Amino acid sequence: MKGKVQALIKPIGIPRLIIVAFLGLLYVAAFFCKLPVNDLLNGHLVRVGMNGILVLAMVPAILSGIGPNFGIPVGIVCGLIGGLISIELDCYGANAFIVAALISIPLATVAGYLYGVLLNKVKGSEMMVGTYVGFSVVSLMCIAWLILPFTSMEIKWPIGRGLRTTISLAKRFDKILNAPFAIHIGKITIPTMLFVFFFAMCFVVWLFLNSKAGIAMKAVGQNSKFAIASGMNVDQNRMVSTILSTVLGAIGILVYAQSYGFFQLYTAPLMMAFAAVAAILIGGASSTNATIFHVILGTFLFQGLLVVALPVANVIVPKGNLSEVMRVVVQYGIILYALTKAGGGK
Amino acid sequence: MESKYILEMKNIKKDYFGNKVLKGINLKVEKGEIYALLGENGAGKSTLMNILFGMPVIHSTGGFEGEVCINGEKVNINSPQKAMELGIGMVHQEFMLIPGFNITENIKLNRETLKSNIFSKVLGESLKTLDTKDMEKDARVALDKLDMNIDEWARVAGLPVGYMQFIEIAREIDKLNVRVLVFDEPTAVLTESEADNLLDAMKKITDSGISIIFITHRLDEVMKVSNNITILRDGEMAATLKKEETNVMQLAELMVGRKIEGLTQKEESKEISSNQEIVLKTKNLRVGMPGEEVKGIDLEIYKGEIFGFGGLAGQGKIGIANGIMGLYPAIGEVYIENKLLKLESPIDALKNKLAFVSEDRRGVGLLLDESIDLNIAMTAMQVNDKFIYKFGFFTHKDSKGIRKHANEMIEKFDIRCTGPHQLTRRLSGGNQQKVCLARAITLEPNVLLVSEPTRGIDIGAKKLVLDVLKKLNAEFGMTIIITSSELGELRSICDRIAIITEGKLEGILRPGDSDVDFGLMMSGDYKKATRKEAN
Amino acid sequence: MKDKIGKIIFDNIVTIIFVVLCLLGVVASKLPIFFITHQLLLRIARNSFLVLSLIIPVLAGMGLNFGIVVGAMAGQIALVFVTHMALQGYTLFTGVPGFFISVIICTPISILFGWITGLILNKTKGQEMITSMMLGFFANGLYQLLFLFLVGTLIPMKDPVLMISGGIGIKNVVDLNHSVRYAVDNIVKKPLPVLLFIIGILGLLLSIWLIYKLSKDQVYKKKIGNKPYTYVGISGLLIALGIYLNVSGSIFATIQVPISTYIVIVVLCIFNVLIVKTKLGQDFRTVGQNRHIAQVAGINVDKVRIISIIVSTVLAGWGQLIFLQNLGILNTYGSHEQAGMFAVAALLIGGASVSRATIGQGILGVALFHTLFIVSPQAGKNLFGNAQIGEYFRTFVAYGVIGVSLGLHAWKSLIVEKRKRSIG
Incomplete structure (x- = not known):
């Protein structure tokens, strides 16, 4: 019996169990605070689906030895451009989403390639350089949003120049994945398509990780000397992983936006990388190892903490935005913890 | 009371977890003399010096037996700081x-x-x-x-x-306050004239009353400057001699000696005639492997032989196989069956049916956090597209095939594990080495390069690994190139042994050649000594 | 000669680019030089101290300490307390004494923060910068927790002016007019020519002392070269400029400069110079050059690293005090956030790198970075008809210059590593 329990606990890990327990406790607390638990759960599920792909984008980067991809805004920006172009082309519904994805994927491939070239030149400092590449790209795009020649009135400010800070997708592909085939069980809604899409992306990444190229990529990440001795090209494999990660970032933001209902331009993508990194770390990943399981568990836990903690905290401490502060503490605390674990302490 | 000896180390014994590395060593260094300490790698020189310096590695592994006296007084050197206070200094090999x-x-x-x-x-x-x-x-x-x-x-x-x-x-x-200075291979990185300057300086230092312990492998330098010479072999004192009473030949013989480890010298090595087919040829091969630099090697290795690379650590023998396999920057030419090999390209070497078992088992040889089966299959998968399903552009690993192959290998090599899914990190050194060998053999190579195949593994595994190599050679006619620091091991299985000193080929010997020849070649004095004889 | 010039340009390419950018910006902004100079002198006084607090960790090989944010928080904690006391009617907590009290309060807090930072950074050797940055973000969360929720609940405090109306949490903006606004600036405030005189005379004294030393010591001469004579020239120019401004009755002579703040900065510069010449400074340098060798030589590497971070954090705390007393308002939840990044960007623009930073680079960097700050909105407006472009541009510049110099540093060290492996 004991052995069985241990076998069950081991892959999840004690810290995870504590967080799961805490999350459960939050739900119980929510129930006693007379909060609408079903709404919380609905929100929780949606947030998992909408953030999951951004978290998934961390997997190839971590496995190829680059570490958590702090430069994911590079991909996010590509996704935003794709989305804006699809609106500019006046696409609606599923069409708009597909067009947005089709435009942003090649964009992200090119951007990811360039980013990969850079990362190959700064081995050992990828996290720091990635962070600032992300920041730089976002602030550069701030200028671009001001001067890009979009004409659609949904995108532009009605007066003056430049694009809106938030662009509503209500007429375009708002909830395009959330709504169809949603299953209602009592008061709980399961966004079927959103999950199908998320799990499909997970499956694609899993397939890749078990292909010849994917296995090579993991070998490169785990032991580059071994990889070289087995005739693999380290730089090329890191490049593939960077491109994959960037493309996933682009798709990730589109999924995020369709669920959120808006595109957020300007400085909104600036700190998105940290939330994604924190999520996968909470799921049990480290800066050198990550699995699809870590992505799903991590997104579930991290988003759960955010969604449920917010109203509960507001009931307990009605003043101020305690949950936002807690998010900051948890998010950066977990990253900091992972960094100290990664060591280099000698 | 002034003692005649500035430093005495009496009956020093040390073991690492039951493995005896020093078996009763006595050193007596007089004031103002140069005392030479000779020995092969692993003879115990560095352990002895670590004791003298009170290095933590000694004290964290249970200390040592015997006593150390400075100026006739017994001292307890328990930390490097203490050693410094007592006036013991060290000139490091790496600056x-x-x-x-x-x-x-x-x-x-x-x-x-x-x-x-x-x-x-x-x-x-x-x-x-x-x-x-x-x-x-x-x-x-x-x-x-x-x-x-x-x-x-x-x-x-x-x-x-x-x-x-x-x-x-x-x-x-x-x-x-410095009284005793240890020079650890100080001339290794110097040019000849710089080395001469250094020897002069050493004499000058001793004139001022400081004693020097001179660790080296260059026998002629020892003869030039030292007063007393101690030779260590396998943790024992092979001899302590006065310079006047000995010569280079004797030192060389004492250094190499014969090791007893259940390995016997190969009885009959294959006859090698120059018209045999050449499988691998190098022309002026230079390899930039840090610490094991190769400075121009010309060699021909025949099909179907077991060829050995021997020599002291840091002399470049390790660099040769690494250079051929493209792991380090290299210039020169390497031919595989008369085809020019692309250097610095591991994939080209692997495609030309070379396979390599690295000396750095955990660093290069294994993916420690992957399973045994994937480790064995990995290289063949990447190089030869084995264990892979192909669907047009897409590929997927053949988990069943990988597992089946791993099970075969586990049986064949007697890899002790809980199953093919076990992580290689959890295996013992010997079993890890077997996984490395299995991975290399999965490539079905024509030439197998093996570096330090038995380093750090137990005797049983050692024998098995060597037997496998012999079997591969005998049954499949596989050419095998072994690089090893253990001369005894090379002499037990090789047909020919090349000794590498200072990045160059000192000579090629048969396993049956005399200890003196091996010793002189290892210390780099062979050419000098034979030249003298010829004159 | 040509090669030499080429090398100088190559080595200082970042700074040169920014000099050009600034000049272009100044021209494009069409702002009066008088305005720019005035603003710049103000901003140099305000920001230099923070930037200079970054130098010692660089010396100790820990890269750019993004963790000075933590020091800035310590400064702000002290300021909130001092302002609170001042509002309670204790006049001791206003003006210069108030400022000193905030220094006294800030110091132990930042020592504690610096010690914790140092401990964490010792666990992540080789990744100090990303760690210190994440630590900054993390500490920011705790800081918000403190000022938004703990003040008024766990920490008893009643202050209708400082606190949010419900009695829990500090307001977004704390007006330092109540306490230490201009406390340091106003001690001595003189027109610009006076500043030029002072710097000129200090420069002359320094060079005379150097020349005196040179005349006594030939070896020293070989080491230093002709530097003192250059100093004499520059000092002379400054004095001449001061005289000219005064005599010509130029409008520039009317700019009031907080001399006292400048003196504090000069003192910090001297401190930075002197500490390098001590045993501790030598240990910083040794550890910075090679941790392994330092360890073998018997230096307690971890301790030295922690000390360097503590010094940096304390200086950053003081720097934030100087910054805020000049600004006059404390943005409780924002003032510290960008402190680390802007200081780092300024230092890098001055030509520093992850492994090398000097006082001169710090001051020059502050001047360039803030020139860009002053002119870019207006330049953006004039060039593109949109002031926001200029604002985004300067943020981009801050991020970009950090990214580029981090990248360059990583790339260079990778090349050095590769060279070691080439065939000799």
Whole structure:
């Protein structure tokens, strides 16, 4: 019996169990605070689906030895451009989403390639350089949003120049994945398509990780000397992983936006990388190892903490935005913890 | 009471977890003499010196037996600081110099002369000002002792290697109380004339009353400067001799000796005639492997033989296989069956049916956090597209095939594990080595290069690994190239053995050749000695 | 000669680019030089101290300490307390004494923060910068927790002016007019020519002292070269400029400069110079150059690293105090956030790198970075008809210059590593 329990606990890990327990406790607390638990759960599920792909984008980067991809805004920006172009082309519904994805994927491939070239030149400092590449790209795009020649009135400010800070997708592909085939069980809604899409992306990444190229990529990440001795090209494999990660970032933001209902331009993508990194770390990943399981568990836990903690905290401490502060503490605390674990302490 | 001996080490014994590395060593160093310490790698020289320096590695593994006396008084050296206090200094083989600092700063590293100022009186020692003038004066004195007329405030970066060695020495003799200085292979990185300068300097240092323990493998240098010579072999004292009573030949023979380890010398090595088919040929191969640099090797290896590379550590024997496999920068030419091999390209080497078992098992040989089966299959998968399903552009790993193959290998090599899914990190050294071998053989190579196949594994596994190599050679006619620090091992299975010294080929011997020849070649004195005879 | 010029340009390419950018910006902004100079002198006084607090960790090989944010928080904690006391009617907590009290309060807090930072950074050797940055973000969360929720609940405090109306949490903006606004600036405030005189005379004294030392010591001469004579020239120019401004009755002579703040900065510069000449400074340098060798030589590497971070954090705390006393308002939840990044960007623009930073680079960097700050909105407006472009541009510049120099540093060290492996 004991052995069985241990076998069950081991892959999840004690810290995870504590967080799961805490999350459960939050739900119980929510129930006693007379909060609408079903709404919380609905929100929780949606947030998992909408953030999951951004978290998934961390997997190839971590496995190829680059570490958590702090430069994911590079991909996010590509996704935003794709989305804006699809609106500019006046696409609606599923069409708009597909067009947005089709435009942003090649964009992200090119951007990811360039980013990969850079990362190959700064081995050992990828996290720091990635962070600032992300920041730089976002602030550069701030200028671009001001001067890009979009004409659609949904995108532009009605007066003056430049694009809106938030662009509503209500007429375009708002909830395009959330709504169809949603299953209602009592008061709980399961966004079927959103999950199908998320799990499909997970499956694609899993397939890749078990292909010849994917296995090579993991070998490169785990032991580059071994990889070289087995005739693999380290730089090329890191490049593939960077491109994959960037493309996933682009798709990730589109999924995020369709669920959120808006595109957020300007400085909104600036700190998105940290939330994604924190999520996968909470799921049990480290800066050198990550699995699809870590992505799903991590997104579930991290988003759960955010969604449920917010109203509960507001009931307990009605003043101020305690949950936002807690998010900051948890998010950066977990990253900091992972960094100290990664060591280099000698 | 003044003792005749400045340093005595009496009946020193040391074991690492039951593995005896020193079996009763006695050293007696007189004041102002140069005392040479000779021995192969693993003979126990470094362990002995670690004891002398009170290194933590000794004390964290249960200390040692025997006693150390300085000036006739028994001392307990339990930390490097204590050793320094007692006046024992060390000239490191790899330079402990900071290139961005000037010579004075390096000589005075963490022993700076200080003078107090207002702040230091309040806030303590560490805010005392450096007394640059005084430091420079001291540095000048130390440099003058060594006849170095270089500016003491010149930056170290960019100085020739020979100078750096002298700065290192200057630092030690600047320590006021220094009585015994250990020189660990000081001439290894020097040119011949620089080495001569160094030997002169050593004599000068001893003139001032400091004793020197001179660790080296260059026998002619030993003969040139030392007074007494001790030879270690397998943790035992092979001999202690006075210089006047010995010669290079005897030293060489004593150093190599015969090892008893259940391995017997190969009875009959295959006849090699020059018209045999050449499977691998190198022309002026140079390899930039740090610490194992290869400086131009010409060799021909015949099809179906077991060929050995021997020599002391750091002489370059390890670099050859690594260079051929494309793991380090290399220039020159390598031919595989008369086809020119692309250098610095592991994939080309692998495609040409070479396979390599690295000396760095955990660093290069294994993915420690992957399973045994994937480790075995990995290289063949990447190089030969084995164990892969193909669907047009897409590929997927053949988990069943990988597992089946791994099970076969586990049986064949007797890999002790809980199953093919076990992580290689959890295997013992010997079993890890077997996984590495299995991975190489999965490539079905024509030539198998194996580096240090038995390093750090137990005797049973050792025998098995060597037997497998012999079997591969006998049954499949696979050419095998072994690089090993253990001469006995090479002599037990090789047909021919090349000895590498200072990055070059010293000579090729048969396993049955005499100990003297092996010893002279290992120390790099073979050519010199034979030249002398010819004259 | 040509090679030499080429090398100088190559080595200082970042700074040169920014000099050009600034000049272009100044021209494009069409702002009066008088305005720019005035603003710049103000901003140099305000920001230099923070930037200079970054130098010692660089010396100790720990890269750019993004963790000075933590020091800035310590400063702000002290300021909130002092302002609170001042509002309670204790006049001791206003003006210069108030400022000193905030220094006294800030110091132990930042020592504690610095010690914790140092401990964490010792666990992540080689990744100090990303760690210190994440630590900054993390500490920011705790800081918000403190000022938004703990003040008024766990920490008893009643202050209708400072606190949010419900009695829990500090307001977004704390007006330092109540306490220490201009406390340091106003001690001595004189027109610009006076500043030029002072710097000129200090420069002259320094060079005279150097020349005196040179005449006594030939060895020293070889080491230093002709630097003192250059100093004499520059000092002379400054004095001449001061005289000219005064005599010509130029409008520039009317700019009031907080001399006292400049003196504090000069004192910090001297501190930075002197500490390098101590045993501790030598240990910083040794550890910075090579941790392994330092360890073998018997230096307690971890301790030295922690000390360097503590010094940096304390200086950053003081720097934030100087910054805020000049600004006059404390943005409780924002003032510290960008402190680390802007300071780092300024230092890098001045030509520093992850492994090398000097005082001169710090001051020059502050001047360039803030020139860009002053002119870019207006330049953006004039060039593109949109002031926001200029604002985004300067943020981009801050991020970009950090990214580029981090990248360059990583790339260079990779090349050095590769060279070691080439065939000799």
